[in-house]
Amino acid sequence: MSKVIKIKRGLDIKLVGSAQKELTELPKSKFYAIKPSDFPGVTPKVITKVGEEVKAGTPLFYDKYNPEVMFTSPVSGKLSEIVRGERRRILEFVVETNDKDEYETFKQADPKGLSREEIKENILKSGAWAFIRQRPFAIIAKPSETPRDIFITSFDSAPLAANIDFVVKDDFDAFQTGVDALVKLTDGKVYLGIKAEELTTPFKNTKNVEITEFKGPHPAGNVGIQINKVKPVNKGEVVWTLSAADVIIIGRLFKTGKFDAKRIIALAGSEVKNPQYYQALLGAPIADFVKDNLKTTDGDIRIISGNVLTGEKVSEKDYLGFYENVITVIPEGNKPEFMGWAKLGRDKFSISRTFFSWLNPNKERVIDTKLHGGERAYIVTGEMEKVFPMDIFPMQLLKAIHIKDLDLMEELGIYEIAEEDFALCEVINTSKIEIQKNIREGFEFAIKELG
DSSP states (O other), X not given: OOEXXXXXXXXXXXXXXXXXXXXXXXXXOSEEEEOGGGSTTOOEEEOSOTTOEEOBTOEEEEETTEEEEEEEOSSSEEEEEEEEOGGGOEEEEEEEEOSSOOBOOOOOSOGGGSOXXXXXXXXXXXXGGGGOEEETTTEEOOTTSOOSEEEEEOOOOSTTOOOHHHHHTTOHHHHHHHHHHHHTTOXXXXXXXXXXXXXXXXXXXXXXXXXXXXXXXXXXXXXXXXXXXXXXXXXXXXXXXXXXXXXXXXXXXXHHSSOOOEEEEXXXXXXXXXXXXXXXXXXXXXXXXXXXXXXXXXXXXEEEEBOTTTOEEEOTTSBOOTTOXXXXXXXXXXXXXXXXXXXXXXXXXXSSSSSGGGGSTTOOBOOOOOOSSOOOOOOOOSTGGGTOOSSSOHHHHHHHHHTTOHHHHHHTTTTTOOGGGGHHHHHHOTTOOOHHHHHHHHHHHHHHHHO
């Protein structure tokens, strides 16, 4: 029987607009894009030149500091453009599709019969290695290292997040094949975190993993929280992490010998007419999802690639993020509210009892992007600890990052965390500081200092 861990500290933010369990397959778009900015720490080096023909699985670029790590095209066609920004920084590799649906050929075999090196080589060549990330520093895993353990999370507890059980229900065989491959990549265990009390979840039938059930509010679904509660990361240790949705793509690679980049994406939020699920390819245009499905298009909405806590603000002209399985649309909140300060606030979100909304905590609300205040100095109030379930002092760690004290950062747990673990702290923090951005800056400083 699996172990059940209860998360007590955290916060469920209930929003209007959950995706209904209806699945529509999007027609193939004319353009798809892979964005290097989705991969922190990666310096892209171009392999394919503009105008060259590509197949699904053809390498577009590699990481300068880890040349084995390839990033491949999700579709067949030709590389139509390499979009650059300031100082010629590469922003996007845009592929124009054709009607051929051609795939590069990789090893098609049962991972149980392959060696560790054969499995690693297959994942690296296909471009699926980018799905494997590591702690510390929440970056793409280094192929040269062997992880202590591998952690997979099978649910997302963020507001309006995709239901991973629905995403995986027709692909469980591919998920199990992906797990069988990952088992060969570590001398330790593969841990699978599932949501407690989900009686119908297919993940309970997963083989070759150690299953742990998690119960409690967000961020219970974050893989970092699950690591902290099951087997924390110590200095000098490396663990690898994946989402169940990404394991499916690795599993398809071994079942079919192709880099099949299809995934199921939730379109959610209060400003969506018909919130539902779509089957699409990695790097699909945002416009394909939201076309004719928004309540307004007059600039009073915010489209987010990802969830409302960690996602990136995008426009209809942009492309879906590499790791995202939800697009969220909420009000922008760019209009003043008449006498907002004097109202009872029955529909206002607050973690405290500032407004009368605390009388109905389970009500789904429409929340916009207003900050309700400006940036100011950190104040030690103990508010972060209420929503941060790790055995770490969040405020002290953030201050250590601010003063760039690496020894103090190590003592306070810099190796265990990722930006997403501090997302709730950023929401409820009265200082209005971009905490997740500061966490990434701390990672970059630590990586540079440690060489």
